[in-house]
Amino acid sequence: MSKQLNFGAGPCILPQEVFEEASKAVLNFNGLSILEISHRSPDFVAVMDEAIALVKKSLNVPEGYAVMFLQGGASLGFLISAMNMARKHKKAAYIDTGVWSAKAIKEAVNAGLEVDIIASSKADGYKSIPNIDTIDGDYDFVHYTSNNTIYGTQFKKAIDSKIPVVCDMSSDIFSKEINVADFDIIYAGAQKNLGPAGATLYIVKESILGQSSIPMPSYLNLKTHFEKDSMFNTPPVFSIYTSMLNLRYLLKTGGVAAIEKVNQAKADLLYTEIDANPLFMGNVNIKDRSNMNVTFVLTHEELTDEFNAAWKKANIVGLKGHRSAGGFRASMYNALPLSSVEVLVQTMKEFTAEHI
Ligand code: PMP
16 A cells, blocks of 8 residues: 555654664664663663754754653643743743643643733634733743644744743644744654654753742652653653654754745645635634644535545545544644645645536
8 A cells, every 4th residue: 555645633744764764673773673672771872862962953952951852742741841930929821822722721720830821812713823912920931832733823933021931842843943042941742743652852941940949749850851861761762763863864854944944835835725726715814824734624514525535535644624623634744745735735626626
């Protein structure tokens, strides 16, 4: 069976070359399988060191920032980030752009923090990114979700803040250039642009470590992982190894700056078709459209079954919208080639030619 074109929201496509290299290591990584080696073996310690170095290189991580790999996904990151940033106010500002920020808010409250939602796009069904002035106030930090995977909205630039900034970058990290110095904590599940599910990436300003004002269980304390070089407990070896391979591939192919251009070209191609084609309509505010997750609907809902059949016939998978948003969602992470977007656009054009 030929490889399908994966527009799924995640876990997601990785470059074919990375799949091939990772699969070889499952059978033989220096004489053992990557799945059976000790995480404390020199061979794996070298993998961890290289993965961390490649994250730093690809995102130009400045001095004074630590890169760590933990587990628990971004869902544990909601709690870990809030607990580690709690200070004297025990109060935080959150920007609400839908499901993922709502979950982050819930965990901050579970951590005992008072939360103020300082901006929200709830009123328009999360079809936009709220307008936000410079953030200041008696808060320990402000938190936002850079790209909302479900609705297809994305912050086009970092927020302007006088207080420390925490960001869930799960669904757009490594897709575009960022200035790490704008953030105190960045966290992201690996399973979009980095590697297979399992590892969770943290990029943390070192000066925030060990400063929390609330009791911290060992695993949830980022200082624990910093002091143990991400080896406090058994790390997700295969996820980190494959992430390392993927970062090597990213740098070899021009790094984040180069993939940002490709991602822009993919987004331009698909949004242009959505706007030009009378059978389709984009879901979100044009200026807030995500380059990673493109959400759209049919203008004639009664054609849904036929359109589903058309894209499936074109060997496309994963185009169904999130169960809470409906419609369609084309996720176009780094490894999705432009050629796959061309197939989707062609399928939409042919579908319209047949039905109008
Ligand atoms: N934040 C965002 C923006 C996400 O897209 C997701 C998962 N798709 C999560 C958080 C939750 O991540 P995890 O499954 O790694 O806990």
